[in-house]
Amino acid sequence: MPLHPRPGLSIGEFTLVEPLRAGGMATLWRVSHPRQAFPLLAKLPHVGYGEDVSRIVSFEVERMLMPSLSGPHVPRFVASGEVDDQPWIVMEFVSGETLLSLLDASPLPPERVAALGALAALALDDLHRQHVVHLDVKPGNLLVHADAQGRERIVLLDFGLSHHAHLPDLLAEQFRVPMGTAPYIAPEQVLGVRNDPRSDLFALGATLYYLATGETPFGAPTSDSGLKRRFYRAPVPPRALQPGIPRWLQEIILRCLEVDPDARYPTAAQLAFDLQHPEQVALTERAERTRDDGAFDAVKRWLRGFRLDAEELRAKRARDEARPPLIVVAVDLKQGDGALDAALLDVVRRIVETTAHARLACVTVLRTPRIGMETNIDAEGRNRHVKRLVALRHWARPLALPEHRVTYHVLESTDVAQAIIDYARNNAIDHIVMGARGVTGVRRLLGSVSARVVAEANCTTTVVRAARHGSDQEP
Amino acid sequence: MPAGRSADLALSCRHVHCEPAFEMRIGLLADLHANREATEACVEALRDAGCARHVFLGDLVGYGADPAWVVEFVRGEVESGAVAVLGNHDAAAIGRLGASAMHARAEAAIAWTSRQLDDDQRAFLASLPLDVREDDRLYVHANAWAPGDWAYVGTPLAAARSLAATDARLTFCGHVHEPALYHAQNATAHHFEPRAGMPIPLSGTRRWLAIPGSCGQPRDRNPAAACAWFDAGTSTLAFLRVPYDHERAAAKIRAAGLPPAFADRLLAGT
Numbered sequence: 001m002p003l004h005p006r007p008g009l010s011i012g013e014f015t016l017v018e019p020l021r022a023g024g025m026a027t028l029w030r031v032s033h034p035r036q037a038f039p040l041l042a043k044l045p046h047v048g049y050g051e052d053v054s055r056i057v058s059f060e061v062e063r064m065l066m067p068s069l070s071g072p073h074v075p076r077f078v079a080s081g082e083v084d085d086q087p088w089i090v091m092e093f094v095s096g097e098t099l100l101s102l103l104d105a106s107p108l109p110p111e112r113v114a115a116l117g118a119l120a121a122l123a124l125d126d127l128h129r130q131h132v133v134h135l136d137v138k139p140g141n142l143l144v145h146a147d148a149q150g151r152e153r154i155v156l157l158d159f160g161l162s163h164h165a166h167l168p169d170l171l172a173e174q175f176r177v178p179m180g181t182a183p184y185i186a187p188e189q190v191l192g193v194r195n196d197p198r199s200d201l202f203a204l205g206a207t208l209y210y211l212a213t214g215e216t217p218f219g220a221p222t223s224d225s226g227l228k229r230r231f232y233r234a235p236v237p238p239r240a241l242q243p244g245i246p247r248w249l250q251e252i253i254l255r256c257l258e259v260d261p262d263a264r265y266p267t268a269a270q271l272a273f274d275l276q277h278p279e280q281v282a283l284t285e286r287a288e289r290t291r292d293d294g295a296f297d298a299v300k301r302w303l304r305g306f307r308l309d310a311e312e313l314r315a316k317r318a319r320d321e322a323r324p325p326l327i328v329v330a331v332d333l334k335q336g337d338g339a340l341d342a343a344l345l346d347v348v349r350r351i352v353e354t355t356a357h358a359r360l361a362c363v364t365v366l367r368t369p370r371i372g373m374e375t376n377i378d379a380e381g382r383n384r385h386v387k388r389l390v391a392l393r394h395w396a397r398p399l400a401l402p403e404h405r406v407t408y409h410v411l412e413s414t415d416v417a418q419a420i421i422d423y424a425r426n427n428a429i430d431h432i433v434m435g436a437r438g439v440t441g442v443r444r445l446l447g448s449v450s451a452r453v454v455a456e457a458n459c460t461t462t463v464v465r466a467a468r469h470g471s472d473q474e475p
Numbered sequence: 476m477p478a479g480r481s482a483d484l485a486l487s488c489r490h491v492h493c494e495p496a497f498e499m500r501i502g503l504l505a506d507l508h509a510n511r512e513a514t515e516a517c518v519e520a521l522r523d524a525g526c527a528r529h530v531f532l533g534d535l536v537g538y539g540a541d542p543a544w545v546v547e548f549v550r551g552e553v554e555s556g557a558v559a560v561l562g563n564h565d566a567a568a569i570g571r572l573g574a575s576a577m578h579a580r581a582e583a584a585i586a587w588t589s590r591q592l593d594d595d596q597r598a599f600l601a602s603l604p605l606d607v608r609e610d611d612r613l614y615v616h617a618n619a620w621a622p623g624d625w626a627y628v629g630t631p632l633a634a635a636r637s638l639a640a641t642d643a644r645l646t647f648c649g650h651v652h653e654p655a656l657y658h659a660q661n662a663t664a665h666h667f668e669p670r671a672g673m674p675i676p677l678s679g680t681r682r683w684l685a686i687p688g689s690c691g692q693p694r695d696r697n698p699a700a701a702c703a704w705f706d707a708g709t710s711t712l713a714f715l716r717v718p719y720d721h722e723r724a725a726a727k728i729r730a731a732g733l734p735p736a737f738a739d740r741l742l743a744g745t
Contacts (some may be wrong), residue, residue: 057660060678067676067711082679167675168658168667 003086005029005044011088012081014042025055025160031090033078039093040078044086054179057170058160063089064167065159069130073123073156094155096146099139099207106214107242110249113212114275116144116154117252120204121272123154125428128197128268128323131165135194137203138184139210163194182227183216187259190227191310195317198261201271205256205264212249213241217257231259231308237289247287248278254286261313266324266357269428273326273359273407276427282404324357325430330420330453331364332435333391339466340435341395347464348433349399360406362396363423364388365416385410417452424457432461499708500525503687505532505616505649505701507549508564509539509588510691510741513700514548516719517690524704524715528552530607532649532687533562533616535600537581538737539691540727542568542588546596553599561603562616562649563625568592569600580734587733610707613643617650627651634684635664645677646684647705653695654688654703654714671716676709685712691724692737698744 003009005027009016013033020028026045033040045059066077066089076092099116102108108116120142127134134141134156143155161179163169171179171194178190186202193199209217217235221227238245238253252274258264265271274281329348335341352358366388388410396406413419424432436450450463502521507514521529531549536542553559566572567585592600605622606615617625618633620640627650628634634657637646656667660681669675677683688701699716706712725738739745 056680060680064676064678068674080676087680166670166673168656168665170658170678170681173665174660 003084011083012079014090040090041093043089054175057174059087061170062160065162065164071126072153073126094143094145096143099142103139106211108211110245113208114249117208118272118275119152119154121268122428123156124200125268127156133163133197134200135163136161136181137200138181139207183218183220187231187308188261188313191308193310193313195314196261198264201256201264201268205253209238209253212245213238240291247283248281251281251283251287269326270359273427277407280407325355326359327351327431328361328363328424328429330434331362331395333364343466344435344464345398361409362392363409363411364392365419366410366412368412368414417449420453421457424459429459431459432457434463436463436465500704500706502526502529503647503703504529504690505687506534506652506689506691507545508534508691509536509542509545510724511541511544512719512724513691514545516717517700517702520715520717521704526704529557530614531559532614532647533560534564536568536588537564538584540731542591543596550599558607558614559603560607560614560616561605565600569597584733611644613641613646615648619646631664631666635659635662638682638684644682648686651686652689654701655686657684669714671714674711674713676711693744696744
């Protein structure tokens with residue numbers, strides 16, 4: 001007999017407080033627990049007679065997966081169980097609104113779309129690093145939460161369709177029909193591929209398209225052939241619907257919506273990076289599309305012999321688990337040691353040349369005075385900034401990297417180490433490469449920048465030294 | 476959870492993932508094959524993982540150089556609450572299995588093994604049951620449909636057959652040396668190749684068959700010993716790989732005059 005939830009009812013060690021909302025698949029309740037201080041939410045899926053069996057398996061998937069997830073971009077898992085025949089999950093209640101609440105106001109300003117997209121991409125990157133593909137990214141599953149300091153982040157909801165690379169995939173084996181949400185589902189997911197994180201980038205691209213234009217890129221198909229239309233018909237370019245959308249945003253959205261996963265961003269972190277650095281997005285013909293030339297596109301694709309093969313894609317993903325990294329090289333333009341510069345370039349070259357799709361961000365920090373901040377915004381300040389940018393480009397020129405693989409950033413800060421650490425964290429950087437400062441009076445006075453970055457950055461850090469064989473003397 | 480305890484609660488609460496209940500964590504060891512070094516390493520790893528007791532899923536002996544030590548160790552564990560079931564190599568060592576039922580090389584080791592065991596140790600092997608039922612779990616060496624016929628559960632089809640032969644929700648077995656996890660919701664079972672160290676919540680709405688992999692003679696090209704733990708409180712299973720001094724175990728096989736191929740297999744994990 002199905003359970004009838006009501007306030008005061010106990011499930012496990014928890015007590016139902018009040019219903020929050022009833023969704024299509026489950027009822028959500030606020031619950032309390034005598035020993036838990038943070039707000040809690042219980043999810044009770046509909047398991048009554050006649051419910052779709054895939055929904056029940058979906059909930060099983062969520063129960064299996066959630067205990068393995070952690071970090072700020074997922075609700076904290078607390079407990080799960082079954083009462084009579086009613087399964088339940090209790091998790092942290094995260095306050096905020098989902099992007100669903102913004103759809104009525106769409107089209108949103110491009111800057112807001114990019115900001116939300118970057119937050120969502122950073123959340124997905126965190127999930128992907130935990131070996132999980134969400135597979136149901138859509139406005140209703142992206143919750144915007146503001147922390148106590150007012151900083152926004154996106155928390156991902158509903159892992160009922162998700163795939164964990166290290167856990168049994170209950171859905172893949174039991175169901176042969178496409179599982180996802182029609183307006184957002186990636187082409188390879190329509191074919192049943194469930195192990196490609198780039199499927200989430202397609203769905204996020206469809207979400208950003210909707211937010212930026214007020215329309216979904218592929219409508220809301222209900223038939224199998226309707227779902228497959230996205231294999232051969234490119235969406236109407238966003239700028240054809242909203243001329244105010246900048247080229248860089250169209251470039252980013254259409255790259256997410258590429259049919260071939262290899263043509264999309266290789267990682268969510270790289271997508272977040274572009275959304276946070278619009279001025280450095282390498283524009284292609286995608287940015288220039290102005291009209292619905294989908295049919296033409298389909299013919300081009302057909303001529304190139306492109307086709308999606310589910311088995312091939314699945315196997316390729318299983319082989320190729322390494323994620324293409326985002327690398328930062330922190331360059332100290334003021335240090336005059338040519339040998340150290342050469343050594344730094346050499347290490348960076350080795351990393352970017354051996355890793356396909358790796359992207360390099362060249363960063364230098366312009367130290368600003370601690371007091372009198374306003375004086376930086378004068379003409380001289382801007383001039384210094386531009387000079388540094390020019391010097392940085394010059395520094396990286398020997399690497400001969402194509403435009404879409406390298407970007408340049410002059411950070412301004414009173415604290416060099418902190419600027420590098422924050423930059424790495426905010427951009428989901430995988431690897432920082434930097435030179436060791438020589439043993440000089442300055443270092444003795446200020447402490448080592450690299451030592452602090454090594455200690456405090458949340459990613460791999462390589463500190464490069466110039467080899468000085470045959471001499472252990474200070475210069 | 477025993478059936479009687481939930482009956483008097485209005486709302487029974489099954490498979491609750493709350494705090495880890497270490498006293499409910501069981502270490503699973505299969506196919507120890509007279510490998511003392513592997514057994515000691517696995518037992519230590521399982522103790523570190525919080526296992527309070529062990530289940531030995533058969534084949535304590537055969538192939539390896541320390542049958543007496545392994546049997547003695549397991550006997551001590553059983554006396555303090557562990558469970559052990561009989562494997563085909565154990566049956567052969569006490570003369571219960573016809574020679575034709577063994578691979579030729581395995582058979583060569585049986586006579587030697589038998590001579591290493593004293594009467595008490597042989598009597599202990601003779602006392603082992605083919606299967607043991609504990610709550611919603613079945614422990615058996617080979618399979619549930621005919622435990623004494625020693626057919627392997629090496630395919631989803633065989634896993635489905637075994638699951639159909641018992642009403643236990645969870646089956647833990649050995650015999651097959653590669654770690655594997657099968658799950659079924661109806662007549663079809665699906666295979667999953669587990670990743671070591673990843674805890675897997677075993678959903679209560681389907682049935683599972685888990686093979687921890689061989690402790691004493693791994694065959695998946697990884698010489699590290701295999702074992703697993705199951706937490707009955709949270710219904711969570713984790714597969715482990717434990718590196719051990721397999722060179723020493725191999726050297727002892729050679730020194731004992733056993734077929735050198737047994738030693739080579741330990742080095743290559745085949």
